[in-house]
Amino acid sequence: MWQPLEIEAVQHAPVSVMRVRGDFTAESGDAFNEVFRQLAGDGARCFVVDFAGIKHLNSGGLAVLVGMLSEIQDTGGTLAFSSMASHFKRMTHIIGLTDYVTVYHSEQEAIAGLSS
Amino acid sequence: MEDANTGELFRRGPAFSLALIIALCLFSAPAISTAEEQSSPLDLDEACQRFREQRLWDELLQTATRHAALEPDRVAHTVRMAEALMELGDESGALDRLEDAVRLGLADVGLLNERFGRLAPNPRFQAIAGDAARALATVNREWRARQYGAKDGLIDNNPRSVQQLRDGRIAIGSENGLVLFDGARFETYSHFSEPSIAGDYLYGVAEDDRGRIWIGSWDDTRDPNVSGGLFVLEQNTIRRLFADGPHQAIAGSVKAVAHSSGSVFVGGRDGVLEIRGEQVTAWGVDDGLPAGQVLGLLAEEDVIWVGSEGGLVRIGRESGGEAVSVFKELGGVRCFTPVRLRSGVLAVPTDKGLYLLAEGRFTRLGRDDGLPSDQVVCLAEDQRGTLWIGTTRGLVVRSEGRTALIEAVIEQSGEPAKIEAIVVTERGSVWAAVRLGGVYAVEERSMVAFGRESGIEGPLVKSVAFAPDGNLVVARRSGEISIWDKQAARVRREAKIDADHEIKKFCGLGGDDLLVTLRNRELRLFNPETGRTSDIDIEMPDGGCSSMYPEIDRQGGFFLGTFSCGLLHWKDGKTTHWGLDAGLTTVQTSNVMLDRSGVLWTKGAGGMTRFDGDEFTLMPLVRDGVECVSWNYAEDLEGTLWVGTWGCGLFKKTATGRPEPDDQLDRGVVTALVPGVDGDMWMVVWGQGVFLAHRSGELVEPLVGLHDYSSELVVLTADEDGAVWFADAERLFRFMYQEQDLEPPRPIIASITAASAQLPVIRPLVVAHDENDIEILYAGIWWRDENKVRFRTRMVGLDDDWSPVTDRADVRYRNLPPGRYRFEVTARNGYGIWSPEPATISVRVLPPWWETWWFRGLAVLAALAMMSLVVWWQVRKYRRRKDREVAQQLDAAERERIDKDLALGREIQTGLLPAEAPQLDGFELAGKSLPAREVGGDFFTYVPLEGGGLGVAVGDVSGKSVPGALYMAVSSSLVEAEARRFGDPAEMLGALNQRLHERLKRRRMFVALLYAILDPQDRTVRLACAGQVPPLLVRGDGDAGFLEARGLPIGGMKSAVYRNTEVSLAVGDSLVLLSDGVVEAESPDGEIYGFERLEKLLSEGDQNRACAATLERILDDVNRFSEGGEQLDDVTVVVIQAAEKRA
Incomplete structure (x- = not known):
């Protein structure tokens, strides 16, 4: 059963954490990008996407993350991932995201890593 | 009543009687003249009768002359004088007296002819006889008077005024109060129950145009403290007006009230008032009125006529002014209420006679003109121009210059009736108020009986036939046959049939002769004009026939129905006989009738028989399953045959239909059926009465005026005037309804009671929801005989149809539900004619608050x-x-x-996808792409390269369906183009990213792409990956693992950098290129297919299979993993297997 993506934005200044739950696919792109751009519009530059609640991440979802990365890089910001299952971590690696994005074990680590 | 003593004296012998008569006539005159009150008119009559018989004409003349002024025998004495003078040779004197007699009311033409026949050649006598004949119309009318008194519901027996209200009711002002009579009930207002009526003797009663009844009251003679005055009755309540003055005219007695044009005129003592709204105008002695009580008023448009104790006054209001004129001719004469006659003459009743004012001159009618008294109190004129004159000595009618006393209203309590008031109702009934005698409703009798006084003596044959001249033929059983003059109302001529047996029956044959049936069953022909009797040569069956019923055949012959011989026909001496052998079902044919088509109808066994001249046809008559027998027949104007039966009532048969029972008369023996004029049908029902099915009404029973005679009747005969004639054993009867008889009743609603409270009927009735028990009393005004009135009612809104016909004059509705209704009542007169419009009143029952x-x-x-x-x-x-x-x-x-x-x-x-793998020496290739939807974003392609290499690309556009497919097509084409430009996979991907980045970014799309170049020379593969799943290398020994190759998808980042990965393959090694749809395939429970599952799949099993088999194996396994569920992502697999090179 497909579950829509839920996005929770949590501010840990200067880090903005986007907790995502459900299925992260291309269909989730609009909702995810809206929250992301709202945060970016508010001045956030450091983003952590926490995948603890993600059940499914496909190439479409990865494409969304690629697009996010592209925009963050355009503004000089930083993107990190946290709480990723191994399969997703592998996918992320395969597509080359890990060349630009640090994958942390947990959200706290990511916040700490980006805040340092 | 005969005087017993006188009768005894006469019975002692002629000589003794004669001596006594002479003595009486010679010596009684002084006694009579001096003590008239003690003399008996009967004595005189007897004496004078004997004078006549003894031809003592001088004595008769003296006696009659002496007593000619004696009431009420003036006519008789005058006739005696005339006869005596004629016998004494004074023909002229006789004619003078006869003229007097006719003027006084003599109308007996038969008597004139009988006693004065020798004067017939004299033209004067002929003129007198003509006058008498014309007067016959008045005198010969018989009047019926019904009396209403206290016993019937009047407040007392002493009425003083009578009026008809606009709704038809009769208003009677009486000594003790007012009574309104609607034919069913008396509504009374007396001073006992209505204290406001202080006075007694209600004289003046008038209704104004608002329906208020104005009442004038006389002083209470028993209580000097109570005086009369003026009252008005409105909505069941009486109130007194001007109780404290200021108008002297009505301070005391009010004896006259009249209404005209919105004004009420009141006549009191010494004056007259006009009340018009709030405005009151008075005339008194100062205005020229004579002193004394006003006794009567007539209000015309511009003139008010005042009858008073002082004479007659005219108050003219022409041209806006007023002129009071007193008529000297009537000075000092007590004048009562004047009446304007149809002729324009003003008639003024006075105590000195009836004065007629025409063209400014008065003429007077009094005792000399046949009135019983000079004291004329009241007057009315009916619709036929007959004057009804009320005197202190009775009620008389006067028409054509003749007067006749209404004998039925001749005396009360031993005194001559003193008539107080007369009113002619709108439909011809005359109501007279009689002092101490109650109220009389007088109307012309519909039924007149003629007996010995008209020359008819019994025992009569119960047959009546018309003579050729239209007069009637009656017969005594003994054989005397009389021609009865309808006009003179007397037997004109008699003849005796030449026969030895009694007459049983006779009928006309359409010619001069009568067919006479004798007791001994013989027939005779008799000519009443010539008195000649002749035999008829009819051949009767052996023994003769009993009870013969003739019917002429219009051809000079006749049929005879019989009671024992079947049917006979006679014509020109020839007799035809039909019996059972001829087709009759009974020999008792009885009555027979020829209809207009020539068909003969007679009796049949279980029905009636039709005879068309050739054959007899039985028609059954069945009512309620019972077979009936016909008895009488008549054909109406529409050709419908009416059939009277023996015990089953009436049947009708249309020209084409079968005889059907008629429910109007569903039982009884119909002994006669006679068509009347214009479609009326008369019938006699044994023991029930005479019925008239009037053309405009229903069949009613018993008919007015005939119910007393029905059992005696056998045959009716209708003449062309609309009268029916019949005879019983002693008398001849004529019945003819009057036109006013046929007037339908006028229905009125008399009173309404709701919740025990009487409510006014002039307004729509509105009652509360808990006062919905409503009783309505109604009446039908038809004064000919109010007991014959019948009703139907309905409450529109509650009842679907009219109620059954009833004689009840009230109806009650219990628990009438809230709503709006309209009560309607319609009435039927004694002739079955219904009122065209019902009386109605709206009724509204208010709903409770919750409704x-x-x-x-x-x-x-x-x-x-x-x-x-x-x-x-x-x-x-x-x-x-x-x-x-x-x-x-x-x-x-x-x-x-x-x-x-x-x-x-x-x-x-x-x-767009490769249909088959290219041939590349040292390699085997197999590829397949399965889109998740009909079209997909995955693609793969083979690009032959210069130098013999082969480019293999597996791409995945992020986005499925149409957008993905479109970009797949674009990307596929670009890949092929760029692959040919660059021999290095990483460079190719970089170049492609540069070309597509902007477009894909706008669309937020990416293309994952793996591009590999196969070099057949050394079986090497160089590849670069842009976001695509890295290839799985499966060695020939089963070792399987994904290669390390990564990079951002095309379009992900413009600055993305790609790196090449190179791998050498040995024969048996495979390199599997795939899209992420393979490793991301999901099981139904959400498990990811994953990288490891694929590695394990390909590391196990036979490694020597062909690459196509490997391809299918992968696809099958993924499909199995998904358990046939929905394919979530495109799946693309390309298997590159190193093979032996061809030689």
Whole structure:
């Protein structure tokens, strides 16, 4: 059963954490990008996407993350991932995201890593 | 009543009697003249009769002359004088007296002819006889008077005024109060129950145009403290006006009230008032009125006539002014209420006679003109121009210059009736108020009986026939046959039939002869004009026939129905006989009738028999399953045959139909059926009465005026004047209804009672919901015989139809539900004629508060609101459902269209993919792409390269369906183009990223792409990966693992950098290129297929299989993993297997 993506934005200044739950696919792109751009519009530059609640991440979802990365890089910001299952971590690696994005074990680590 | 002593004296012998008569005539005159009150008119009559018989004409003349002024025998004495003078040779004197007699009311033409026949050649006598004949119309009318008194419901027996109200009721002002009579009940207002009526003796009663009844009252002679005055009755309540003055005219007695043009005129003592709204105008002695009590008023348009104790006064109001004139001719004469006659003459009753004012001159009628008294109190004129004159000595009618006393209203309590007031109702009944005698309703008798006084003596044959001249033939059983003069109302001539046996029956044959049936069953012909009797040569069956019933055949012959011989016909001496052998079903044919078509109808066994001249046809008559026998027949104007039966009432048969029972008369023996004039049908029903089915009414029973005679009747005969004639054993009867008889009753609603309270009937009735027991009393005004009036009622809104016909004059509705109704009552007269319009009154029963309009309105609003809410919700729900359905329908349609498009797209896309793998020495290739939807974003392609190499690309556009497919096509083409430009996979991907980055970024799309170049020379593969799943290397020994190759998808980042990976393959090694749809395939429980599962799949099993088999194995396994569920992502697999090179 497909579950829509839920996005929770949590501010840990200067880090903005986007907790995502459900299925992260291309269909989730609009909702995810809206929250992301709202945060970016508010001045956030450091983003952590926490995948603890993600059940499914496909190439479409990865494409969304690629697009996010592209925009963050355009503004000089930083993107990190946290709480990723191994399969997703592998996918992320395969597509080359890990060349630009640090994958942390947990959200706290990511916040700490980006805040340092 | 005969005087017994006188009768005894006469019986002692002629000589003794003669001596006594002479003595009486010679010596009684002084006694009579001096003591008239003690003399008996009967004595005189007897004496004078003997003078006549003894031809003592001088004595007769003296006696009659002496007593000619004696009432009421003036006519008789005058006739005696005339006869004596004629016998004494004074023909002229006789004629003078006869003229007097006719002027006094003599109308007996038969008597004139009988006693004065020798004067017939004298023209004067002929003129006198003519006058008498004309007067016959008046004198010969018989009057019936019904008396109403206290015993019937009047307040007393001493009425002083009588009027008809506009609604038809009779208003009677009496000594003790007012009575309103509607034919069914008396509504009384007396000073006992209505204290406001202080005075007694209600004289003046008048109704104004608003329905108020004005009443004038005389002083209470028993109580000097109570004086009369003026009262008005309005809505069941009586109130007194001007109780304290200031108008002297009505301070005391009011004896006259009249109404005209919105004004009420009141005549009191020494004056007259006109009351017009609030305005009161008075005339008194100062204005020229004579002193004394006003006794009567006539208000015309411009003139008020005042009859008073001082004479007659005319108050002229022409030209705006007023002129009071007193007529000297009537000075000092007590004048009562004047009456304007139809001729324009003003008639003024006075105590000195009836004065007639025409063209400014008075003429007077008094005792010399036949009135019983000079004291004329009141007057009325009926619709036929007959004057009804009320005197202190009785009621008389006067017509054509003749007067006749209404004998039925001749005396009360031993005194001559003193008539106080007369009114002619709108439909011809005459009501007279008689002092101490109650009220009389007088009307002309419909039934007149003629007996010995008219020359008819019995025992009569119960047959009546018409003579050729239209007069009637009656017969005594003994054989004397009389011609009865209808005009003179007397037997004109007699003849005796030459026969030895009694007459049983006779009938006309259409010619001069009568067919006479004798007791001994013989027949004779008799000519009443010549008195000649002749035999008829009819051949009777042996023994003769009993009870013969003739019917002429219009051809000079006749049929004879019999009671024992079947049917006979006679013509010109020839007799035809039909019996049972001829087809009759009974020999008792009895009455027979020829209809207008020439068909003969007679009796049959179990019905009636039709005879068309050739054969007899039996027609059954069945009522309620019982066979009936016909008895009489008549044909009406429409050709319907009326059949009277023996015990089953009436049947009718149309010209083409079968005889059907008529429910108007469903039982009884119909002994006669006689068509009357203009479609009337008379019938006699044994023991029940005479019925008239009037052309405009229903059959009613018993008929007015005939119910006393029905059992005696055998045959009716109707003449062309509309009268029916019949005879019983002693008398001849004529019945002819008057035109006013036929007037339908006028229904009125008399009173309404709701919740035990009487309510006014002039307004729509409105009652509360708990006062809904309503009783309505009604009446039908038909004064000919109010007991014959019948009703039907209905409450429109409650009753669907009229009630059954009833004689009840009240109806009660219990628990009438709230609502608006209209009560209607219609009435039927004694001739079955219904009133054309019902009397109606609106009835409204108010609802309780919880059923009131406002409460219901609120409830309705609330209900509407609720309903609106429900409807809104339902509509919303419906719309949503409909939207979904429409959407689904649209989706379905769109889907169908899209499916078609996608199918087409898939076909196109499939065309873009390689149909088969290229041949490349040292390699085997197999590839397949399965889109998740009809078209997909995955693609693979082979690009032959210069130098013999082969480029292999597996791409995945992020986005499925059409957008993905479009970009797949674009990307596929670009890949092929760029692959040919660059011999290095990483460079190729970089170049491609540069070309597509901007476009893909705008669309937020990416292309994952793995591009590999196969070098057949050394079986090496160099590849670069842009976001695509790295290839799985499967060695020939089963070792399998994904290669390390990564990079951002094309379009992900413009600055993305790609790196090449190179791998050498040995024969048996495979390199599997795939899209992420393989490793991301999901099981139904959400488990990811994953990298490891694929590695394990390919590391196990036979490694020597062909690459195509490997391809299918992968696809099968993924499909199995997904358990046939929905394919979530495109799946593309290309297997590159190193093979032996061809030689």
